[in-house]
Amino acid sequence: KVTEGGIEPMLRCEVWPLLLGLRGPNDTAVEQEQARRRRAARYRALRRRCEELHELLSGRSGAAMGASGEAPPADLGTFTETLPVIRADVPRTPFRTGAFASHWEADRLAQSASEDDLSGSNPKPPDASSHTTLPRLEPVKSGSVDATPTWRTAQATRLTNVLQAYALRDPHVGYCQGMNEIAAHFLDAVP
Numbered sequence: 001k002v003t004e005g006g007i008e009p010m011l012r013c014e015v016w017p018l019l020l021g022l023r024g025p026n027d028t029a030v031e032q033e034q035a036r037r038r039r040a041a042r043y044r045a046l047r048r049r050c051e052e053l054h055e056l057l058s059g060r061s062g063a064a065m066g067a068s069g070e071a072p073p074a075d076l077g078t079f080t081e082t083l084p085v086i087r088a089d090v091p092r093t094p095f096r097t098g099a100f101a102s103h104w105e106a107d108r109l110a111q112s113a114s115e116d117d118l119s120g121s122n123p124k125p126p127d128a129s130s131h132t133t134l135p136r137l138e139p140v141k142s143g144s145v146d147a148t149p150t151w152r153t154a155q156a157t158r159l160t161n162v163l164q165a166y167a168l169r170d171p172h173v174g175y176c177q178g179m180n181e182i183a184a185h186f187l188d189a190v191p
Helices: 009-019 029-058 062-068 076-092 099-119 151-169 179-189
Strands: none
Touching: 009 099, 009 179, 029 076, 029 151, 076 151, 076 179, 099 151, 099 179, 151 179
């Protein structure tokens, strides 16, 4: 069955870390959690560095660096080379409806219901014969006029963040076209 349709979608969050060597088959729950926290801390540090480099490129702190005669940071070159390519590739990425989309939609529905409860509005409950459908989800388009977030825009942001962080983590590889599609498959399974 695996050779025909791949790993069952609900099992991917468990199987992929094992296949990728992120955890061993005999790791305890405590060991898995400790390793997950270390990886999350490294990722947060890479994201902070990305934000620092964004500030440097936007001139907020670059002017001070130029005035003091300091050399640019070593990772600035990798970042400036990969950033435009990532920004061009992410909007073209085909996102699939996966665990992230389901969780994102459920969170928005719960948030909306919570806001309705807080505002005191008591919408009329639908009768049994009415059929409600979720709104149609559109792909991410650059320069979109509609600023309403969708799971696709949220996923595009996550993908951009992961690709920028990876480019800093492994500057010899940086970012290569096509990495966006591979990373998107993993992100689809991670809520």
